[in-house]
Amino acid sequence: MNKQPNERTGSNGEKAVGVETAANKAAAKDKFAAKDKITAKDKSAANAEKSRGNENTERNKTSKAAETGKTAESENSAEEVQKMLDVLPDFRGIFDSHAHYDDEKFDGIRAPLLEGLFSGGLSGIVTCGCDVDSSKAAIALSHQYKGMYAAVGFHPENLPPHEPELSALLPLLEDEKTVAVGEIGLDYYWDIEKPLQKAWFEAQLVFANRAELPVIVHDREAHADTLALLQKYKPRGVVHCFSGSVETAKELLKLGLYLGVGGVVTFKNARKTVEVCEMLPSDRLLLETDCPYLAPAPFRGKLCHSGLIAFTAARIAEIRGVTVEKIIKTSAENAKRLFKIAE
Numbered sequence: 001m002n003k004q005p006n007e008r009t010g011s012n013g014e015k016a017v018g019v020e021t022a023a024n025k026a027a028a029k030d031k032f033a034a035k036d037k038i039t040a041k042d043k044s045a046a047n048a049e050k051s052r053g054n055e056n057t058e059r060n061k062t063s064k065a066a067e068t069g070k071t072a073e074s075e076n077s078a079e080e081v082q083k084m085l086d087v088l089p090d091f092r093g094i095f096d097s098h099a100h101y102d103d104e105k106f107d108g109i110r111a112p113l114l115e116g117l118f119s120g121g122l123s124g125i126v127t128c129g130c131d132v133d134s135s136k137a138a139i140a141l142s143h144q145y146k147g148m149y150a151a152v153g154f155h156p157e158n159l160p161p162h163e164p165e166l167s168a169l170l171p172l173l174e175d176e177k178t179v180a181v182g183e184i185g186l187d188y189y190w191d192i193e194k195p196l197q198k199a200w201f202e203a204q205l206v207f208a209n210r211a212e213l214p215v216i217v218h219d220r221e222a223h224a225d226t227l228a229l230l231q232k233y234k235p236r237g238v239v240h241c242f243s244g245s246v247e248t249a250k251e252l253l254k255l256g257l258y259l260g261v262g263g264v265v266t267f268k269n270a271r272k273t274v275e276v277c278e279m280l281p282s283d284r285l286l287l288e289t290d291c292p293y294l295a296p297a298p299f300r301g302k303l304c305h306s307g308l309i310a311f312t313a314a315r316i317a318e319i320r321g322v323t324v325e326k327i328i329k330t331s332a333e334n335a336k337r338l339f340k341i342a343e
């Protein structure tokens with residue numbers, strides 16, 4: 001896909017977080033206009049589901065249902081969920097280190113789905129925020145299920161133009177179910193101004209280190225800059241849905257970071273991810289979905305949920321020549337170690 005033209009010309013390109021100027025306001029207005037265009041573009045591309053192309057569609061639309069708790073979900077949705085779960089291989093013990101259960105795509109089936117997954121033996125889920133509202137929704141969800149944990153942060157596609165929003169994250173870091181700062185990082189696929197992205201990423205890395213929380217990092221087509229900032233701040237954490245080379249992976253591993261592997265590894269064009277799975281030490285692998293996006297084969301393009309990690313784990317087991325049980329067990333231990341979750 002071609003990149004979008006730069007639609008944020010109202011900005012001076014150098015503004016730091018915390019400086020609210022007329023230029024910033026113009027940029028903010030522009031940003032929201034650009035976001036609408038991205039959403040429209042993404043909607044039209046959704047059916048094609050080109051690799052990660054639609055991953056972040058409508059990321060900022062926090063579900064009302066997730067904010068307010070359970071919806072009136074009918075018996076029909078319970079039946080629908082049962083059908084979704086019946087087709088799965090054994091998913092007991094799986095820890096999904098990266099999900100977005102506040103997403104409106106789960107409206108109507110969220111509660112029966114999560115109840116079905118946890119009662120079926122799923123070990124845990126970290127559901128990630130992308131802005132203040134979705135971070136609050138993540139925390140609300142984490143308090144409804146024992147095995148659900150929250151990450152709070154601003155995704156690079158959801159950056160507000162000034163600092164007060166950033167300080168709104170601070171109380172959320174204190175919640176007992178908050179286990180990480182995320183999803184944060186850099187995304188150079190979309191044309192979102194780089195200085196703004198870097199400023200917010202850095203600010204949130206500082207927050208995480210101060211709060212002694214690990215980070216959940218999004219790096220899309222920004223491997224060099226992401227690595228440089230991780231080398232500078234040396235947080236604990238995971239680079240989720242890792243899409244870089246073996247060389248970049250080695251540099252991240254040197255920093256003690258974990259790498260998240262999701263449904264992409266089951267795709268036919270997953271050569272780089274397969275190479276990384278071959279070399280990744282077993283104590284640094286995290287399984288993830290990024291659901292509702294990036295469902296693994298044979299469900300590619302369908303609604304993704306944590307139970308489908310069974311297919312991702314099976315593919316990684318095949319690549320590494322070990323049992324799927326070993327992959328599931330080791331990666332769950334890794335997630336609990338990183339997020340400091342007691343057994």
Ligand SMILES: [Zn+2]
Pocket residue numbers: 098099100128183290
């Ligand atoms: Zn994500």
